[in-house]
Amino acid sequence: MxxxxxxxxxxxxxxxxxxxxxxxxxxxxxxxxxxxxxxxxxxxxxxxxxxxxxxxxxxxxxxxxxxxxxxxxxxxxxxxxxxxxxxxxxxxxxxxxxxxxxxxxxxxxxxxxxxxxxxxxxxxxxxxxxxxxxxxxxxxxxxxxxxxxxxxxxxxxxxxxxNKGLDKKETVVEVGHLRENSNVKILLDVESLLRLHFGVFGFTGAGKSNLLSTLISKIMEKSPSGTKVIVFDIMGEYLTLLIDLLYKYPDSKVIGVGAETFIQDLYSYYDGNRDLKTAVKSIVITNLYPKRLARKDVKRKFLYPVKKLVERKAFKVFEFGRFKLIEEVFEEAGLNAINISAKDREIILEILNSYKGRLAYEVTADVVKEINSKLTSGKANTEKFKRELLRLLKPPKFHVNEDLFISLEAGWLQELNDKDKKAIYVVQSHDPDSLKRFVSYLASAVYESRRREGRIFPLISFILDEADEYIPQDTYAKGDSKISREAVEMLARRGRKFGLGVGIATQRVVYLDTNIMAQPHTYFVSKLPRSTDRERVAQAFAVDESMFEQTFRFGKGDWLLMSHDATGLESVPFPIHTENAEDRIITFLESFEK
Ligand SMILES: Nc1ncnc2c1ncn2[C@@H]1O[C@H](COP(=O)(O)OP(=O)(O)OP(=O)(O)O)[C@@H](O)[C@H]1O
Ligand SMILES: [Mg+2]
Incomplete structure (x- = not known):
């Protein structure tokens, strides 16, 4: 040599x-x-x-x-x-x-x-x-x-x-090549990447979501058996960006937090009121695509894999409180706290007692009817309780077939802990705050169950694109982002010993909670036009800010890669180029046309 x-x-x-x-x-x-x-x-x-x-x-x-x-x-x-x-x-x-x-x-x-x-x-x-x-x-x-x-x-x-020391490891992938020379392949250990958290930082349009798609695809290829990847998809981009993986790994799912996340035609199909073709077409038409995949002749190619997903019931709905008992809902509405007249309380308890022990969603319609007809005193506190109860019991906008619901209690937790089968989960919502609450709910539930059982396998990676939405500093927190931040911080600090990793991507690094920002061991950094963002990354990884001057000349797919343990070169940034995920997707879509 x-x-x-x-x-x-x-x-x-x-x-x-x-x-x-x-x-x-x-x-x-x-x-x-x-x-x-x-x-x-x-x-x-x-x-x-x-x-x-x-x-x-x-x-x-x-x-x-x-x-x-x-x-x-x-x-x-x-x-x-x-x-x-x-x-x-x-x-x-x-x-x-x-x-x-x-x-x-x-x-x-x-x-x-x-x-x-x-x-x-x-x-x-x-x-x-x-x-x-x-x-x-x-x-x-x-x-x-x-x-x-x-x-x-x-x-x-x-x-x-x-690539020192990496070539013989089983969990290693070729993540891209040296930016300046396509013959120099760059290896990355996906197990360290997942377990020790990673971050993707670059201004808008730099290719962060595209890179996440590429990384996830490589992770699925070489990660230890049973690895799960959960992508929190606030913009609704990943049915497109991960279509090949959703198709390939049969346990994979697109999860809508709240039934309104998906379109009516999907539910109608499962209720037998629409044909499959119409439902699939509606999904493909309303889905989001990057420019190159949005062309009509390309979009059309999504029909087949999406049809397979619909047939497989890969679209699932998560509703908060679906597994609540009716008495829990009454309590949440304030039954035990609020000051209501003895007579009204008697009416309420009478209604409640006749449904006690039942799941709230099963008896919602009947309870609502009885409350409306029997609880009519008009007293302020009673009205307040009634309003709150009816709000909590509001039936979903669509009728959702039983088979479409997903919950940790009814099998999902078990599936996540399955040691053999890999899967990806794309989690979307019509309501950003619901997604934040879901991040918190899922992270806490999974972490708690692992801690209780002392479970460390399989690896689960929580990937947050637009991470500033979920883990902002106090000054930038809005809606339910404080509760998602708490949960993600716990994962970032203590998840690694239970096989739970976090991946974050954002264009505004300064918005992020600094505690969480300092946790990832691997960073991919593209152009960051604001010096405050660069300073924050430099600080978190302990490199000189002048390192980032070379990123000013970076194009799409160029990244400064730095890692304490997933790359051969430890803790020293070097420039790489990664493939365009859209090429992979087009190849996948075209494979059905032969
Ligand atoms: N590796 C790449 N090679 C070539 N083109 C790319 C690459 N990555 C991304 N692009 C192009 O850049 C566009 C923007 O990419 P992407 O949506 O991933 O950026 P982003 O950083 O996630 O932007 P935003 O901040 O808006 O979320 C894509 O439509 C794609 O065509
Ligand atoms: Mg993006």
Whole structure:
């Protein structure tokens, strides 16, 4: 294996500057050539001999990552202030002639005045070059020798460094490739990713939801058996973005919190009042699609997999309080707390006693009828109780067939704990607050049951897209987000020992609760235009904020990946590119057309 590339371009380590987050920043200059300017990229690895070298010939090199690169012409002014003090005629003329040096030095550097000036940080790895070859990479905190020559590391060796220790693990996937070189594959251990939480941060349109889809698809492929992924889908994007996985894993479901989440035609089909085709068509028409999948000829291809989901009863409804007894509903309405006249209380208890022990939803219609006809005193407190009771007993807007309800009590918890079958669950709601309450309910129930039973398998990952909705700081909290935040914080702090992980994605990092923000061990970071967001990420992961300058040039699917344990390279950010999830979905949809 070649260790170095660009062998005719040597750099020099000009200066080593102490730095709190990275130990030091190395200033490295290369003689300029157009080729090197094109071939040396931010994210590349370079090597400098260190003080661990032996005089007997074993040479030790430390590995540095280039984080900044600038072409500098020393015959030109070095700052705008200086430019403003220079006679413009002279300045323009000298700039014109200096600029020729950029294009006259193609493969080789001939001018002393042109340099490629880089900043690089140590990645805490090094290697030895001995007579018999290369040893390493291995951990190294050695200092490089200032003034010593700097060599550019080959892509092949880079791949080995980036994926150190991962190639033999069973739970490893190829998450993407190095941003600058599609031949350098990047591996990621999905078990660590899930168990130790992860975050995806980038401004709107950066591709966060798309990346989550890609990650989930890779997770499903290589995670330990029985792994479950639950996606809280406040925008309603994931029936589309995960259609292939919903189809492929037969226990997977789309869960609507509140019957109004789904359309009437779906329920009518199960009640025998609509044909399957109509129901499926209505779902496909009203579903959300990213631009490329929204074209009519593409959308049409969703009909088949959605039909299979409907046939399989993969659309499920969750209703809060569905398993409440009628006496619990009366109590919730204030029966025991409120001051009602003895006579009215007697009427109420009489009605209640004739239904006691029954599930509320089964007797709702009869109870409502009796309350309305018998409880007619008109006294303020009685009216208040009545109003509250009728509100709680309000029947769902649609008639929902019994088979469509899902609940932890009636089998879902058991399914989540199944050690063999993998599944994904996309949870949507017509009402954002209901979704927040559901996050809280589900996280607490699952956590409690695991704690009680001492259960650590299978892994369950709670994935929150638009995470600022569920885990905001107090200042930004609205609706029921305080209760979802409490539950997610508990998962983020204590879930890992029970096999419960959290994944979060957001465009506004500053909105997030800082305690939770600091928990993930793996981050994917794209462009964050606001410096406050960048500061927060830098702080949480303990890297220098200047690391994020390279993200300004990132396009869709480009991410700065940093992980304490899921990548081969520990705790050092490096730029990767991930595939477009829409390509995977289109391939899936087209597989039915052959
Ligand atoms: N890896 C990728 N390669 C190519 N295009 C991509 C990639 N990821 C996303 N895109 C494109 O960018 C668009 C926006 O992506 P996406 O919806 O995932 O962004 P987002 O960050 O979730 O945005 P928002 O903040 O609005 O939720 C998509 O429609 C898709 O076409
Ligand atoms: Mg999104």
């Amino acid at each position: 070649e260790i170095f590339r660009e062998q005719n371009h040597l750099g020099r380590l000009i200066h080593v500057e102490p730095n709190a987050s990275n130990q030091y920043i190395a200033h490295v200059w290369f003689d300029y050539s157009l080729k090197l300017m094109q071939n040396l990229k931010e994210g590349d690895f370079i090597a400098v001999e260190s003080f661990a070298s032996n005089p007997d010939g074993r040479r030790h090199y430390v590995i540095l990552e280039v984080v900044k690169k600038l072409p500098i012409h020393f015959a030109l002014v070095q700052s705008v202030e200086n430019a403003k003090r220079t006679y413009p005629g002279f300045l323009m003329e000298s700039a014109k002639s200096a600029s020729l040096d950029w294009i006259s030095q193609i493969d080789e550097s001939t001018e002393e005045t042109t340099k490629i000036v880089c900043e690089a940080i140590p990645i805490n790895l090094g290697f030895y070059i001995t007579e018999s070859g290369v040893e390493g990479p291995s951990q190294s905190y050695e200092l490089p020798m200032p003034g010593r020559e700097v060599k550019v590391i080959s892509y092949e060796f880079m791949e080995k460094i980036l």
